[in-house]
Amino acid sequence: MKKVYVTRRIPQPALDLLEAECCLEVNPHDRVLGREELLEAASDAEGLLCLLTDQVDADLLDQMPRLKIVANCAVGFDNIDIPACTTRGVAVSNTPGVLTETTADMAWALLMTAARKVVEADRYVRDGKFKAWAPMLFLGQEVNHRVLGVIGMGRIGRAVARRASGFNMGVVYHDASRLTPEEERQLGVEYRDLKDLLQEADYISLHVPLNDQTRHLIGAQELKLMKKSAYLVNTSRGPVIDEKALVRALTNNDLAGAALDVYENEPELAPGLVELDNVTLAPHIASATVQTRTKMAVMAAENLLAGLKGEKIPNLVNKELKL
Ligand code: GLV
Numbered sequence: 001m002k003k004v005y006v007t008r009r010i011p012q013p014a015l016d017l018l019e020a021e022c023c024l025e026v027n028p029h030d031r032v033l034g035r036e037e038l039l040e041a042a043s044d045a046e047g048l049l050c051l052l053t054d055q056v057d058a059d060l061l062d063q064m065p066r067l068k069i070v071a072n073c074a075v076g077f078d079n080i081d082i083p084a085c086t087t088r089g090v091a092v093s094n095t096p097g098v099l100t101e102t103t104a105d106m107a108w109a110l111l112m113t114a115a116r117k118v119v120e121a122d123r124y125v126r127d128g129k130f131k132a133w134a135p136m137l138f139l140g141q142e143v144n145h146r147v148l149g150v151i152g153m154g155r156i157g158r159a160v161a162r163r164a165s166g167f168n169m170g171v172v173y174h175d176a177s178r179l180t181p182e183e184e185r186q187l188g189v190e191y192r193d194l195k196d197l198l199q200e201a202d203y204i205s206l207h208v209p210l211n212d213q214t215r216h217l218i219g220a221q222e223l224k225l226m227k228k229s230a231y232l233v234n235t236s237r238g239p240v241i242d243e244k245a246l247v248r249a250l251t252n253n254d255l256a257g258a259a260l261d262v263y264e265n266e267p268e269l270a271p272g273l274v275e276l277d278n279v280t281l282a283p284h285i286a287s288a289t290v291q292t293r294t295k296m297a298v299m300a301a302e303n304l305l306a307g308l309k310g311e312k313i314p315n316l317v318n319k320e321l322k323l
Contacts, residue, residue, distance in 0.1 A: 014297035069307030149201025
């Protein structure tokens with residue numbers, strides 16, 4: 001049986017699938033493995049089921065000569081050097097689709113939490129400070145009837161945009177490629193240049209993949225363009241925002257607040273971020289529901305098994321690979 005290594009414990013249904021057909025090994029520790037540890041356990045594996053916390057680069061690949069497929073248990077694959085995999089004949093797969101609605105839900109949860117000061121309010125009640133209703137207590141910002149700006153109009157961006165109609169919001173979007181007029185009409189969204197979107201939106205939510213075009217897409221200049229009353233939500237990838245510039249902008253109240261699920265150097269936070277009151281912080285949990293994490297793991301396992309058997313890999317990323 002072919003050896004498969006799973007870099008972290010994942011939901012059991014995925015492990016059961018792999019176990020039935022492979023010689024399965026799973027990282028026994030509840031933490032990310034270092035390079036040495038990973039290689040010690042997995043250098044002879046033919047399949048690697050990994051997570052976004054694992055860096056798959058040329059150095060690792062060169063030390064895993066039997067590897068046929070890297071099945072990432074995530075939709076984003078910026079942790080994997082795709083050209084390095086392709087030149088070595090290693091297939092890469094991801095888990096698109098199954099986490100779309102879940103991630104959109106979380107973007108909205110963060111948006112609402114920031115706008116209505118839910119975290120501060122919770123702390124206030126727990127601290128025993130709630131003595132009486134007060135007319136000026138925790139005044140937040142209106143969400144309904146305001147303008148949502150979606151940057152990145154792929155699957156998740158669209159799911160976020162669709163939810164806005166329930167709040168009677170206007171939605172503007174920016175993307176490297178524009179939707180068709182029919183798609184724009186169906187979603188009720190209007191296209192804007194990035195600069196115009198930044199100036200117009202009351203809430204901005206990021207849904208781009210991380211690549212050379214999107215790294216630091218939101219930097220000091222872009223933050224300056226935002227309304228002072230606006231909020232920035234990020235459930236995509238941390239490096240899409242220049243986090244140090246964001247700390248400066250939040251400190252200067254150039255924008256009203258931010259709500260972040262992802263960070264530029266995860267799990268590190270930019271200096272000063274944690275001291276700010278106008279930011280809501282979550283530990284990269286946008287797809288973290290029992291249902292979705294199970295679907296992602298099963299999908300990754302199915303991709304991996306297909307790759308090992310030489311079958312068509314359902315969610316192949318490096319389609320240029322000659323299999
Ligand atoms: C999570 O961040 C993912 O890319 O699936």
